[in-house]
Amino acid sequence: xxxxxxxxxxxxxxxxxxxxxxxxxxxxxxxxxxxxxxxxxxxxxxxxxxxxxxxxxxxxxxxxxxxxxxxxxxxxxxxxxxxxxxxxxxxxxxxxxxxxxxxxxxxxxxxxxxxxxxxxxxxxxxxxxxxxxxxxxxxxxxxxxxxxxxxxxxxxxxxxxxxxxxxxxxxxxxxxxxxxxxxxxxxxxxxxxxxxxxxxxxxxxxxxxxxxxxxxxxxxxxxxxxxxxxxxxxxxxxxxxxxxxxxxxxxxxxxxxxxxxxxxxxxxxxxxxxxxxxxxxxxxxxxxxxxxxxxxxxxxxxxxxxxxxxxxxxxxxxxx
Amino acid sequence: xxxxxxxxxxxxxxxxxxxxxxxxxxxxxxxxxxxxxxxxxxxxxxxxxxxxxxxxxxxxxxxxxxxxxxxxxxxxxxxxxxxxxxxxxxxxxxxxxxxxxxxxxxxxxxxxxxxxxxxxxxxxxxxxxxxxxxxxxxxxxxxxxxxxxxxxxxxxxxxxxxxxxxxxxxxxxxxxxxxxxxxxxxxxxxxxxxxxxxxxxxxxxxxxxxxxxxxxxxxxxxxxxxxxxxxxxxxxxxxxxxxxxxxxxxxxxxxxxxxxxxxxxxxxxxxxxxxxxxxxxxxxxxxxx
Numbered sequence: 001x002x003x004x005x006x007x008x009x010x011x012x013x014x015x016x017x018x019x020x021x022x023x024x025x026x027x028x029x030x031x032x033x034x035x036x037x038x039x040x041x042x043x044x045x046x047x048x049x050x051x052x053x054x055x056x057x058x059x060x061x062x063x064x065x066x067x068x069x070x071x072x073x074x075x076x077x078x079x080x081x082x083x084x085x086x087x088x089x090x091x092x093x094x095x096x097x098x099x100x101x102x103x104x105x106x107x108x109x110x111x112x113x114x115x116x117x118x119x120x121x122x123x124x125x126x127x128x129x130x131x132x133x134x135x136x137x138x139x140x141x142x143x144x145x146x147x148x149x150x151x152x153x154x155x156x157x158x159x160x161x162x163x164x165x166x167x168x169x170x171x172x173x174x175x176x177x178x179x180x181x182x183x184x185x186x187x188x189x190x191x192x193x194x195x196x197x198x199x200x201x202x203x204x205x206x207x208x209x210x211x212x213x214x215x216x217x218x219x220x221x222x223x224x225x226x227x228x229x230x231x232x233x234x235x236x237x238x239x240x241x242x243x244x245x246x247x248x249x250x251x252x253x254x255x256x257x258x259x260x261x262x263x264x265x266x267x268x269x270x271x272x273x274x275x276x277x278x279x280x281x282x283x284x285x286x287x288x289x290x291x292x293x294x295x296x297x298x299x300x301x302x303x304x305x306x307x308x309x310x311x312x313x314x315x316x317x318x319x320x
Numbered sequence: 321x322x323x324x325x326x327x328x329x330x331x332x333x334x335x336x337x338x339x340x341x342x343x344x345x346x347x348x349x350x351x352x353x354x355x356x357x358x359x360x361x362x363x364x365x366x367x368x369x370x371x372x373x374x375x376x377x378x379x380x381x382x383x384x385x386x387x388x389x390x391x392x393x394x395x396x397x398x399x400x401x402x403x404x405x406x407x408x409x410x411x412x413x414x415x416x417x418x419x420x421x422x423x424x425x426x427x428x429x430x431x432x433x434x435x436x437x438x439x440x441x442x443x444x445x446x447x448x449x450x451x452x453x454x455x456x457x458x459x460x461x462x463x464x465x466x467x468x469x470x471x472x473x474x475x476x477x478x479x480x481x482x483x484x485x486x487x488x489x490x491x492x493x494x495x496x497x498x499x500x501x502x503x504x505x506x507x508x509x510x511x512x513x514x515x516x517x518x519x520x521x522x523x524x525x526x527x528x529x530x531x532x533x534x535x536x537x538x539x540x541x542x543x544x545x546x547x548x549x550x551x552x553x554x555x556x557x558x559x560x561x562x563x564x565x566x567x568x569x570x571x572x573x574x575x576x577x578x579x580x581x582x583x584x585x586x587x588x589x590x591x592x593x594x595x596x597x598x599x600x601x602x603x604x605x606x607x608x609x
Contacts, residue, residue, distance in 0.1 A: 052507055054499075084510035097501035102523045111519075112509045163509070 002027045003203050004049075004171060009049050009063035011041075011227075016275040019045055019227040022063065023300055024205075028170070029197055031204045033218035033235065035211065035250070037271055041227040042207045046173050049205075050090055051080050067171070078163060085112045089164035093155035093176040099148040103131070105159050106144025112166045131162040134199075154185035158192065165196070172196075175207045190217050211254050215239060220306075222248050224284040226272050229300055231314075233307030243303050243314040246283045251278070281311065289313055348599025354592030362408040371399035373406040382575050392464030392577035394568060400577060403559040404585050410560040411541055411589060414471070418540035419533050421479035426486025427529055429524070430583040433487065435517045445491075448484045456481060461552060462541065469552040475545060485536070486529050493525035527604035534597030538590040545586055561586050 002025045009022035019041040022052065026032050034042050049065055051072060065072045067087060084090075092098040100108055109131055110124035119127065123143065132140035135158040148156055156312050157177060164172060174193065178186040180225055194203050206218060214221060214235065221239075222232035223246065231244035242248040249267045268287040272278055278285050284294035293312045305308040361368060371377075371389075377397035385392045390398035433444040451459070460477045467473035497503060498521060506516045545562025547553035554560035556567065561582035568578030 050508055052504065081512060083508040084508055086510060090505075090508040092501065092505060094501060098505040100502045100506070100520050100524070103520070111512070115509075115511060115515070160505070163505075166509075 003030075003068060004205075005064075005208045006049070007066070009048060009065065010061045011044055011053065011058055012061045013058050013274070017061070017227070018058070018274045021228050021300060021310075023229060024222055026171070026203050026205065028203055029201045030220065031194070031197060031206055031218045033214040033221045034205055034207045034224060035209065035214055035221060036224035037209060039223040039271060039274070042209075042224055043175055045224070046090070046175050046207055048171060050084055051075070051077075052084075052090075082116070085164075085169065086116050086167045087169050088173060089167075089169040089176065090173045091157070091160050091164045091177050094179070094180045095153060095160045099156060099160055099163070101148055104145050104147060105151070108122070109159075109163050109166050112163070113266075116167050127166065128162075131166060132159070134165075134196070135159070135162045136188075137162075138192040149159045153181055154188060155183060157185075157189050159211075160195070161189075161192065162294065163188070165200075165202075169201070170201070171203045171205070173205045173207075176209070177206070178208070178213060179210070186213070187216075193217065209288060211239075211251065223250065224278055227274070228282060228310065230283065230311070231307070231309045232300075233305065235265070237305055237307055243307060244283075244308045245287045245289050245313070246310045249286075249288075289309070345599050345602055347595045348603060351592050351595025351597075351599050354588065357403055358408050358412055358478055358589055358592065361405055362412045365405050365409055369399075369405045370400035371402040373398060373403045374557050377430070377606060382571065384575070385577055391581045392575065394564075394575070394578045400564075400581050402422060404561070404581055406559040407561045407564065407582060407585065408589075409473075410554055410558065411586070413472070414544040415537040415541045415589070415593070418478045418482070418544060419474060419537050422482030422536075423486055423533050425527065426483035427490050427526070429483060430487035430490030431494050431517055431522055431525075434491035435498055435521065442490075444487070445447060448459065448487055451481060451484045457543065457546065460547065461550070464547065464552045469553060469555065474547060474553050478540065478543075482536070484538070485532065489529055489532060490522075490525055492519055493528065497521045497524055528599075530603065531597050531601045534593050534600060537593040541586060541589060541593075 004024065006022055006024040006028040008020075010020040011018050015074060022045055024032065024034075034045065036042050044053065044058060048058075048060055049072070051060075053059060060073055067083065072083060075083070099105075103111075104123065106128040109128040110119075110121075113119045113124040113127050114121070128144050129140045132143060137143055137155060137158055143151075148159070151159060153317065157180075161172075161177075161265065172193075177193070178189050181189060190213060193204060193206070197204055204212070208214060218235045220233060221235045223230045223238070223244065225246050230246045231238060231242065244249055246267075252265050253267065255264060267286055272282060272285070280295040280297050281287070281290075283288040287294065291312075296312075298310045298312050299311040300308045301314075303314045338380045360514045377393070377400070379397065380389070380393050381395055381397040383393045383397075384387050389401065391404065393399055394403075429444055449544035454462075457482050460474075463477035463480060467476060474596050494517075503516060503520060506520050511519075544553055545560070545565070548560050549566040551566070554563050556563055564582040565579045568575070568582075571578055
């Protein structure tokens, strides 16, 4: 059984559906890359998985998020609190602002251990030191009493990972964990995440708009556009032979994919704004292969192997 | 702080630095020293004061500052120096307790209003508007007059009136911080609302209130002295600076020392707390040094 199974998830702001038809699967030790442009709904999808959508603004309108077979969507807030931090950890884009600036690093790690597991002060402290060592912070015993501002950006991101993993969750949602870091530190943090995956059997949802990051780290991939999953499947298949025109266009836009002297190709047009999504396939106004049938909504269907594609031209599978 | 005072502070600060005291926060050091001085005087009053602050000694009444009575005596022959020393006990207590209760009440109510929002916020803010609609001293006097003159009534009145400033200050910051990133991160760890409010949001917005409380002490000491002066606070013959000024005003033309020295004591204590407020603001990074 898969660790996480998201089915038909839809998120709305008032009457406008922002995100719909989200289907994701994740098993133990798997790294799933959630890729898409800014505004494609990656972050709110992640926050919906944690049931942390901004109150009164966004809500889940349908679908299920099954973690170890238990649906999180109907859970009460109190029950959800026992899931957050304990079964699912979350790390964020900007470690500068997502750590409490006036609390010592060690206390921030220890807090959830004491809160959720009722550990003693001494045990929680031991766990904090151990976690800081695991995320590769030198002199962890000396560093637990440091404040976030005494850490560098990379160290803060490591500390945030330690905070998120304090209660040993099985699933880590990483919302653009490397975007705010410089390139060398990015690689270190990604290596750390993979290392933790190997040692702890952690499953990771890695949100990113950087296909380079995806190529290095992920096992499988889900490409989002305008609030829908366009294509998902094993990373190797998607990167080598994208089946959806959007995935293909996205790959072509990567620096280095075109000839060195040539101008970098771009996808013509702008992504649609939430609330005024086009009828049918949401990518069709910008799609080079668009035809009349694209005004009808394509379903996310199997397209050979483990791949699912939401495009009229990808299904039926090539094998047929 | 005015620009002139600021530059003077910097100049003195450099002086400190050359004296080998490092780049000390001059306001903090000086203000702390003054308040510590007053605290020591208050604690050790019975040992420091040369005379009994209350006992009458009519043969020596209305003596000017001199060798036996450094700051002179009042119309009952009581030693002004001793009374100023004993007065520090009352005035320091007034300053601290008179700020502590409004601080605690205002901070808590403001934090709850800002974080809870909705009708809780609306209700608390309307009550706050009602309190603010009255002039501070008038409302204080009314409440004290209803209860009964005395220090206890003074503290109760201050708690009822003074919390509004803290509540507004804290509420505004909680409103900003409750949507901040680290609060989202705390929620992602499964913490409850109360824990997030009191362990994560409040420590991040308390600095402004602490700084304000220091300057508020000045106002409270002055208010306490004013109310004692009007006969509704500390009752004679207790030595309190405001009472001393009130009693001495009939002799202002003939015996200036009776009113002047307690007045200077009030100024010096207020000065100490203002420096402390400035120093803390600097230390907390709320203001550029």
